Amino acid sequence: MNYKAIFFDLDHTLWDYQKNASEALEELYKQFDLYRLGGFSSSAFIERFTTVNYGLWDQFNHGLIDKDKLREERFHKILHHFKVLDKPLSLKISDAYLKLCPTKTNLFPYTHDVLSYLQSKYQLYILTNGFNDVQQIKINSSNLTSYFKGVITSDSIGYKKPNKEIFDHALEVAGIANYEGLMVGDNLNADIRGARNADIASIYFNPERNRHKEKQLTEISCLSELMNIL
Structure with a gap:
C-alpha cells in the first residue's frame, strides 16, 4: 500500500x-x-x-x-x-x-487522533460534494484546517462525486498517480464507487454497520481502525 x-x-x-x-x-x-x-x-x-x-x-x-x-x-x-x-x-x-x-463542531470519535497520526505519513485532502462557503466554515470551526493540504469541492470544479472527473482532478492537485491515492468516505455510491471508477483504492466508513451488497470492500466502523490499516 x-x-x-x-x-x-x-x-x-x-x-x-x-x-x-x-x-x-x-x-x-x-x-x-x-x-x-x-x-x-x-x-x-x-x-x-x-x-x-x-x-x-x-x-x-x-x-x-x-x-x-x-x-x-x-x-x-x-x-x-x-x-x-x-x-x-x-x-x-x-x-x-x-x-x-x-x-457546530461535533466530529466522529477519534477524528483528531487519526488525522494527527496520518498527517505525518500522507498528504491529506478533503474531497466533498458540499459547497465551498459552508464546508470551509465547518472545517475552520472544528479545528481541522491544519491537517489538510487542500479542500476540493464539487463547487470549485463543476463535477460531483461519483463522477470520475472530480477524482482525476484530486489526483492532479495531489500530484500523484491513481494507485497512490486512497478515498475514505461513508457513501457507497459517491465515495466508494466513484473512487473505483477512477481506479483509486477506497475505504468505506460505515459507523452504523448498515447492510449492503457491495463486494471486495475494505470497511471500517470507527475511524480509529485507520491507524491499524495505514
Whole structure:
C-alpha cells in the first residue's frame, strides 16, 4: 500500500452531520416558535428534516437539482408536511440554518487522533460534494484546517462525486498517480464507487454497520481502525 495521499469525505465521515444538524434544528425550532405555528415536536421536525434532506441531496448528487433549488426547497417541503404553508418563513429558516449549522463542531470519535497520526505519513485532502462557503466554515470551526493540504469541492470544479472527473482532478492537485491515492468516505455510491471508477483504492466508513451488497470492500466502523490499516 504505497499511498501518498488520502482523500477524506467531510460530512458523515469526519464531521458528524446528523448530530450537528440536530443541534442546529433544535435551536431553530425554538427561535422560530415552530410548535406554536404547527403543533409539531422538535423531534418530528428533525426526523422530517432527515428524510427531506436525504432525498434532496440524492437528487443534487445525481445532477437533478442545483444548489439553489436544494436550499430553497428543503424547509419549504418540511413545513409543508406539517401544514405550515409559509414560503417566506421557510426561506428565513433556511438562511438561519445555513449560518448556524456549519458552526457546530461535533466530529466522529477519534477524528483528531487519526488525522494527527496520518498527517505525518500522507498528504491529506478533503474531497466533498458540499459547497465551498459552508464546508470551509465547518472545517475552520472544528479545528481541522491544519491537517489538510487542500479542500476540493464539487463547487470549485463543476463535477460531483461519483463522477470520475472530480477524482482525476484530486489526483492532479495531489500530484500523484491513481494507485497512490486512497478515498475514505461513508457513501457507497459517491465515495466508494466513484473512487473505483477512477481506479483509486477506497475505504468505506460505515459507523452504523448498515447492510449492503457491495463486494471486495475494505470497511471500517470507527475511524480509529485507520491507524491499524495505514
